[in-house]
Amino acid sequence: MANNTAPDPAQLAKQWQDIMTRSHKMLADFMAKQDHEQFSVLDPNMIAQLMQEWTKKLLANPQRAFEIQMAFWQDAANLWKRSLEHWTLQANVPPVAESAPGDKRFKDETWAQHALFDFIKQSYLLLANHALGAVDKTDGLDAHTRKKVAFYVRQFVDAMSPTNFAATNPQVLKETIATNGENLINGLQQLLEDLERGGGRLATRMTDLAAFNLGENIATTPGKVIYQNELMQLIQYAPSTDKVFQRPLLVIPPWINKFYILDLKPKNSLIKWAVDQGHTVFVISWVNPDESLHGKHFEDYLQAGPLAALDAIYEATGEKEVKAMAYCIGGTLLAATLAQMAAKKDNRIKAATFMTTLMDFSDIGELEVFVDEEQIARLEAYMNKKGYLEGHQMAEVFNLLRENDLIWSFVINNYLLGREPMAFDLLYWNSDSTRMPATMHSFYLRNMYLYNRLREPGGITLNGVPIDLRKIKTPAYWISTREDHIAPWKTTYLGTRLLAGPKRFVLGGSGHIAGIVNPPTANKYGYMTNEVICETADQWLAEAKPNEGSWWLDWAEWVKPYNGKLVAARQPGVGGVSALEDAPGSYVKVRLI
Secondary structure (H helix, E strand, O other), X not given: OOOOOOOOHHHHHHHHHHXXXXXXXXXXXXXXXXXXXXXXOOOXXXXXXXXXXXXXXXXXXXXXXXXXXXXXXXXXXXXXXXXXXXXXXOOOOOOXXXXXXXXXXXXXXXXXXXXXXXXXXXXXXHHHHHHHHHHHHOOOOOHHHHXXXXXXXXHHHHHOOHHHOHHHOHHHHHHHHHOOXXXXXXXXXXXXXXXXXXXXXXXXXXXXXXXXXXXXXXXXXXXXXXXXXXXXXXXXXXXXXXXXXOOOEEEEOOOOOOHHHHOOOHHHOHHHHHHHOOOOEEEEEEOOOOHHHOOOOHHHHHHHHHHHHHHHHHHHHOOOOEEEEEEOHHHHHHHHHHHXXXXXXXXXXXEEEEEOOOOOOOOOHHHHHHOOHHHXXXXXXXXXXXXXXXXXXXXXHHHHHOXXXXXXXXXHHHXXXXXXXXXXXXXXXXXXXXXXXXXXXXXXXXXXXXXXXXXXXXOOEEOOEEOOHHHOOXXXXXXXXXXXXXXXXXXXXXXXXXXXXXXXXXXXXXXXXXXXXXXXXXXXXXXXXXXXXXXXXXXXXXXXXXXXXXXXXXXXXXXHHHOOOEEEOOOOOOXXXXXXXXXXXXXXXXXXX
């Protein structure tokens, strides 16, 4: 609704004075920090060299460059012709360029109904499509360089979208007229607040950070911390049933983010759901490390994580045998743990579940653009000085994989429309980033992503034990997701070819997070199953059958033979260990910004 009241000049002056005062302070702080080394995963020098190499390769074939240029001008001429027909004859003519399926940027009806904005949109899409197409058509680029060039060209064209500028976004223009420009002032205020909160780095809010408090309205499943060491706290959750399965369930989350992705709200909490099914659930809550833990190795996470948790579970329940469920890098750690245990004839883990887990890193999707010797060496030099990789630097990588959803949509909402971000539990968790210890992260990047050694028998050695995944005979369940951009499902499927025990692979809908946090009550996404582990992922999918609902129910059926008998419910902190504090514990509450 339009606001016909003229803005108060005194109030405007006060707002601008506040903005200018804060801007001067921000500039002074920024300049003061230039004496200190700044680091970003986006290396301007590397990107410039990539663009130069691309241009050189493109111009090395004048005929191909001419063909690319002529194709663009032909489409541009068609766009002019089509637009003139639209303007002068009011003709309903087909578009020259259209948005990709799922592109939400141009959903405002003005982009289609208004001739000028339709022309702006199609001009942009035409240029973007030809720029990206030119990368594919350039001869002489090796596969890795081509992927990097295509990635950064996409970042550039997405950044230049007309939706990201006030003057060319009809939704912003309408809001500016309706509010007499207050949206832009509010947006500038939010921009300054985000710069201040980030200490001179733009820390764009994705959600209302004040709307959630851990243990109060998020991560609320009742439990106790019953063990801790310098790398993790172990939480035992309180039972909700009179009887529980004899074998406890150990959950190993990733340490790249925090465990409460599995315990957001009661209605979508995998942890609470498992408790309600009769499992005695133990969850590792990893520490958010500082420089004092810079020397911690991947094998330290193995020893102080799953293995220490097994000992603590025995002390708490008297049960040596457990089921284990692990997520993302937690699953990679579980695989390495099982291999070390197999070498030592330790069979305490009777069933293993791998959620979106990579064991063979031969195809890591778009993350490959960040993985090469030059970039890892640059990252290591920074981490060796700092002691760790900052959480926001890891988040920057993942946000760039979905830049329109995780970067530009918030630029538009917060800074151009001047709106406060909504309260959304998933985005609160996504903003709650964690650091990576230097030694561990270097080992992980080199041995998994760069050299892909985990899949090779004895390719890596942990705690003096050569790791061979082929010696793992533990029954295993894989759940991967079809749209996962972090752990591509066809690559996770390769893990089924490595382990030797009974195996089941399930493919859920949606992506890395939503496809896993998919409770039965939501009745969304569905999942694919195949009773046979085929030679290839494509063959598995061709023979798989669709199922409605949540994979959680399929997992519940699969794990039944490994649950053990029903026993009396176990309360946390009343066995051989004492309760240290209430769940979700103190480690998880260390928030960086």
